[in-house]
Amino acid sequence: MSDPSRLELPGTFTFTQSNLQAFVDCPRRFWLSSIQALAWPAAELSPLRELERRLREGSQFHRLVQRHQIGIAADALTPLLELPLAEWFDAYLRHPPMELPGEFREAEATLIHSLTVDGVVVHLLARYDLICADAGGPAVIVDWKTTARPPSAEELRGRVQSMLYPMLLVEASAGLPWGAVPPEKVEMRYWFATAPEAPVHLGWDAEKQKSARVAIGALISDILTRSSEVDFPKIPDTMQNRRRHCDFCIYRSRCGRGESPGIPHDAEEVEQRIFEEYGASEVEAIGALPVFDPAW
Numbered sequence: 001m002s003d004p005s006r007l008e009l010p011g012t013f014t015f016t017q018s019n020l021q022a023f024v025d026c027p028r029r030f031w032l033s034s035i036q037a038l039a040w041p042a043a044e045l046s047p048l049r050e051l052e053r054r055l056r057e058g059s060q061f062h063r064l065v066q067r068h069q070i071g072i073a074a075d076a077l078t079p080l081l082e083l084p085l086a087e088w089f090d091a092y093l094r095h096p097p098m099e100l101p102g103e104f105r106e107a108e109a110t111l112i113h114s115l116t117v118d119g120v121v122v123h124l125l126a127r128y129d130l131i132c133a134d135a136g137g138p139a140v141i142v143d144w145k146t147t148a149r150p151p152s153a154e155e156l157r158g159r160v161q162s163m164l165y166p167m168l169l170v171e172a173s174a175g176l177p178w179g180a181v182p183p184e185k186v187e188m189r190y191w192f193a194t195a196p197e198a199p200v201h202l203g204w205d206a207e208k209q210k211s212a213r214v215a216i217g218a219l220i221s222d223i224l225t226r227s228s229e230v231d232f233p234k235i236p237d238t239m240q241n242r243r244r245h246c247d248f249c250i251y252r253s254r255c256g257r258g259e260s261p262g263i264p265h266d267a268e269e270v271e272q273r274i275f276e277e278y279g280a281s282e283v284e285a286i287g288a289l290p291v292f293d294p295a296w
């Protein structure tokens with residue numbers, strides 16, 4: 001019999017860096033987007049045209065880079081590119097991520113991992129822009145960012161993505177073409193279209209792997225012990241929270257956090273939400289997503 005004090009998730013539900021980050025940033029946002037699954041884009045978000053433009057550009061950039069990574073010549077990809085895409089792609093060609101392992105290269109790959117939390121089996125999903133690896137390591141995860149303002153290494157280190165992606169890669173590698181990779185040989189690298197010469201490299205090790213497992217498990221456990229909207233409160237209404245979270249949140253008017261909804265800082269965040277809400281098949285229309293099927 002189900003426990004009414006605990007959250008019932010559909011069997012197809014996956015925890016991702018995006019919905020876990022939403023919970024960390026604002027439990028109500030997690031509730032509205034992931035549990036109530038309110039449609040995106042919501043009518044209250046405007047101006048939609050600006051949002052759609054950012055979304056389209058971010059997706060196009062990822063698709064361009066993916067095509068280049070699988071061997072299509074840059075010359076065949078660049079004709080008719082408009083700004084800012086032309087600028088971003090030029091930045092990528094002039095300052096690509098350096099010293100990447102070369103034996104294996106997987107662009108736009110998805111890993112799914114099952115985890116038992118408080119006796120409940122849950123699924124974790126990570127979607128990688130690029131993984132470059134040699135047999136047994138090193139393995140470098142490259143994440144393309146098209147944000148207007150590149151975050152600092154410290155900000156990135158605090159993101160769920162920086163913990164979840166290397167953790168899953170270590171867990172998954174034994175079943176992947178390059179074989180088991182020790183945590184010390186994994187690196188997360190953020191590359192910025194607006195600052196291509198200053199990528200952020202985040203190292204990984206056994207201690208971080210252990211802490212990440214504990215932290216991700218604790219986050220999911222915390223979510224599962226809540227059951228209704230009241231258990232997923234809005235973040236406190238402060239100037240800082242409005243600036244950092246509510247101003248670009250699609251639920252802003254619903255939450256009474258302003259009449260003129262803003263625009264997300266990051267088109268990838270929007271793309272990720274679409275991915276979660278509509279599933280991988282919809283995202284394939286934006287960019288192909290080969291799915292690894294590792295033996296967990």
Ligand code: SF4
Nearest residue numbers: 026234246249252255
């Ligand atoms: S508007 Fe603010 S309080 Fe409401 S869900 Fe979004 S981030 Fe949370």
